[in-house]
Amino acid sequence: MQIEFIDSQMATVNVGGTRRDVSIAFIDDAAVGDYVLVHAGFAIKKIDEREAEETVRLLNKLAGHARNENPK
Secondary structure (H helix, E strand, O other): OEEEEEEOOEEEEEEOOEEEEEEOOOOOOOOOOOEEEEEOOEEEEEEOHHHHHHHHHHHHHHHHHHHHHOOO
16 A cells, blocks of 8 residues: 555555555654555555555455355
């Protein structure tokens, strides 16, 4: 997710138009524009843009695979 806004120890992050508020307490030097991995409402690691794009691609692939295995 990409950081769009920071207010103290909280940030608004976005991926694919989905926005969430997450804690950035674990990231010392978080800045607007940074990409972060998020788990359970916490940014846990900064990553570069290439890694962010690859992560989104893999998650979308997994989501598509799961939908194909469980048709309604």
